[in-house]
Amino acid sequence: MIALQGERRVWCEARWKTLAIVTALTFATVACDDDGPTGVENGVAGVETAVVVNSIDLSVTVFPVDSPQMARAIGLAQAGSPVSVAVRRGRAVVPLGLLSAAAVIELATSHVRTIPLPDNSGATGVAFLNDSTAYVANPGLNTVSPINVFDGTAAGEIAVGIYPHAVVAASDQVLVLNAELDETFRPARTGAISVIDPATNTEVSAILLSGFNPSAATFGPDGLLYVVNSGTFGQGDGSLSVVDASTLSEVEHHAGFGEFPGDIAFGSEGHAYVSSFSYGIAVWDTEADTFIRPPSDPLRLQGSSTVSGVGFDSQGRLYTLIPGDCTAPSVALRFNPDLSFDREINVGVCPIAIAFTHVEGP
Numbered sequence: 001m002i003a004l005q006g007e008r009r010v011w012c013e014a015r016w017k018t019l020a021i022v023t024a025l026t027f028a029t030v031a032c033d034d035d036g037p038t039g040v041e042n043g044v045a046g047v048e049t050a051v052v053v054n055s056i057d058l059s060v061t062v063f064p065v066d067s068p069q070m071a072r073a074i075g076l077a078q079a080g081s082p083v084s085v086a087v088r089r090g091r092a093v094v095p096l097g098l099l100s101a102a103a104v105i106e107l108a109t110s111h112v113r114t115i116p117l118p119d120n121s122g123a124t125g126v127a128f129l130n131d132s133t134a135y136v137a138n139p140g141l142n143t144v145s146p147i148n149v150f151d152g153t154a155a156g157e158i159a160v161g162i163y164p165h166a167v168v169a170a171s172d173q174v175l176v177l178n179a180e181l182d183e184t185f186r187p188a189r190t191g192a193i194s195v196i197d198p199a200t201n202t203e204v205s206a207i208l209l210s211g212f213n214p215s216a217a218t219f220g221p222d223g224l225l226y227v228v229n230s231g232t233f234g235q236g237d238g239s240l241s242v243v244d245a246s247t248l249s250e251v252e253h254h255a256g257f258g259e260f261p262g263d264i265a266f267g268s269e270g271h272a273y274v275s276s277f278s279y280g281i282a283v284w285d286t287e288a289d290t291f292i293r294p295p296s297d298p299l300r301l302q303g304s305s306t307v308s309g310v311g312f313d314s315q316g317r318l319y320t321l322i323p324g325d326c327t328a329p330s331v332a333l334r335f336n337p338d339l340s341f342d343r344e345i346n347v348g349v350c351p352i353a354i355a356f357t358h359v360e361g362p
Helices: none
Strands: 038-041 044-054 059-064 072-075 086-088 091-095 101-106 111-116 126-128 133-138 143-148 164-169 174-178 192-197 202-208 214-219 225-229 238-244 249-258 261-266 272-276 280-285 290-293 309-312 318-322 329-335 341-349 351-359
Touching: 044 341, 059 341, 086 126, 086 351, 091 126, 091 133, 091 351, 133 164, 133 174, 143 164, 164 214, 174 214, 202 249, 214 261, 225 261, 238 272, 249 272, 249 280, 272 309, 272 318, 309 351, 318 351, 329 351
Parallel strands: 126 164, 261 309
Antiparallel strands: 038 044, 044 059, 044 351, 059 072, 086 091, 091 101, 101 111, 126 133, 133 143, 164 174, 174 192, 192 202, 214 225, 225 238, 238 249, 261 272, 272 280, 280 290, 309 318, 318 329, 329 341
């Protein structure tokens, strides 16, 4: 997930303007408690539902994972460049990029509320801290804004590092990935993670990374944070950082992730699946610290060498987003846990991020 703005050149040199070098990812991941397609998430019953952000046509595609034929589109705004999404308890938040605002979507009713953010925000990454509060990264301002999804307000900005464009939250801390880009949207130095104390809404620490341009992250089954470093466009220097959030340190760094890796998701077997626009999907064994499928021999499921996002539902099925040329509606592909092809799901123009939550009926 990650590529937009100053990197219309980042995506095959022809795309957006929002996350500059954030290639296809920037869709900060938030862990949710999923008990099944019809189950309980954070104490709320409902139907497991996928939410796909379509960047070019400014929409999300929403569908129950067991009834994807019921997919529906929800428009987000008349302008903007969304590339990320956070979900929780039947609600989604989508930062709107070039439009300094975040869309809050009630998935059961398709109702959309827009929360203004500071001018020139560039709103990209987002993560829920709890039911009421989400944090949105403002890469244009080097800050993060907490928003209240119930009353539709944004609190004061929190200063972080340079070019923040992804956010991950835990119960007692908010972790902001700073790409440290220069004015040409290329890495000026290695990336860093700002650690925010949500009790005071201040940066209390910083974690220095060994990779360039951190763009997406998610917690693994071992409790460690896995950070995809997209690297410098055209240099093939993507990498993976492993961070211990309890000690606030990078504990491992692995090179070899090739040209501009983007999204990351963990399968039921505990392996990390990392997508790239340039090669498909690399698979990493976190226990052996080695590739199962390296960028030189990637997964190209259904022949897809360009993948803009990946995710797994609670049944262990893999979803890959296929952006195409970003000029026409495209598809998400779904694969069974054994990676056999299951189905194709119609989505919007330039799908860029996917997340799962449980939605109660309207």
